[in-house]
Amino acid sequence: MLGTLCEMTCDRGYRLQGRRSIQCLANRLWSGTAYCRRIRCHVLPLILQGRYTCTHGFFVDSRCDFTCSPGYRIEGEHSRTCQHGGSWSGVQPVCSDTDPPKIKCPPSRLKLADPGKLTAKVSWDPPAATDTADKFLNVVLVDQAPGTEFKEGLHVIRYKVYDQARNRATCKFLVRVKVKRCLELPPPLHGYLSCSSDGNNYGAACEYLCDGGYERRGTSSRVCQFNHSWSGSPAECVREYRVTQTSHHHVKS
Known part of the structure; x- marks a missing residue:
């Protein structure tokens, strides 16, 4: 009817474009127009060594859940939600390498000294190291190197391994060198x-x-x-x- 005033509002997730209120004029036309435009949050950036999946894109009430590649762990928010105002909740998380590498030392070994010697040459293959995140690992031998002469007795051999994020793992094994001996000879009389x-x-x-x-x-x-x-x-x-x-x-x- 002439003079009718209409207040314009939008459903949740939509923003009003145009006039908030319009009136029926004497010329039988409305005093303006309005429409509801769907609210959209900005596209979330990709995260290194991770990904996200969203319930309904980048629109209001869509929840985006973050996951990291194997060997990486989320630091920060596990999910973010597109809010009614058009901004995301929380802050963007990062995927950090927190998993230490794995290292397996060779088995412990016993070596007999060669005849006339008090040492033995002991060799072994370097230990195998793996990491869920990195292919290139820094394996460090702490003690005596393989292929060298070991003195009589027990030797502890330790290895350390570091990944790119400086996560560390260690392993150790034993090298025992044994010298076969006879009873001491008594000297002859005179x-x-x-x-x-x-x-x-x-x-x-x-x-x-x-x-x-x-x-x-x-x-x-x-x-x-x-x-x-x-x-x-x-x-x-x-x-x-x-x-x-x-x-x-x-x-x-």
């Missing part, structure tokens, strides 16, 4: 021993030597064998006997 290497280790040789005025009887030297026993049998030092010849003259009477 003599002494001269031994090579460490004196009673596998491969060591001991020579029997006698004091002045004594001579050796028996084996000259003995060797410590793999079965922990000495070769041969012990020698003795015996007093030298000088045989002097005297001539007897028979005198005829």
Whole structure:
């Protein structure tokens, strides 16, 4: 009817474009026009090493959920919602590499020293390291390197691995070097021993030597064998006997 005043409002998610109120004029036309335009939030930026999915695009009440690539974790909001005013709730999250790498050391090993030596050369393959996020990992050997001579006893070998985000993992294994030994040889009475290497280790040789005025009887030297026993049998030092010849003259009477 002439003079009717209409207030214009929009449904949720729409914004009024044009006049808020219009009137029916005497010329039987309305005093203006209005329409409702759908409210849209700006396009969310992509996040590195992650993605998002939205319930209904970038329109009001749409919720966008963020997920990260394997090996990465969300820092910040897990979701953002397009609000009635046309802005997103919260702040944009980031995907951070928080997963440490994995490293597997080789098994522990026992090595026997070679004959005549107190060390053993021990080798192994470097450990395998993996990470959910990175292909290039920095593996660091903390202790003695493979392929080198290890002294008698127990050695702890440690490895560390770092990924690009400086997350760290470690592993360790043992290297044991054993020297086979014989019981120590007692020196001969009136003599002494001269031994090579460490004196009673596998491969060591001991020579029997006698004091002045004594001579050796028996084996000259003995060797410590793999079965922990000495070769041969012990020698003795015996007093030298000088045989002097005297001539007897028979005198005829």
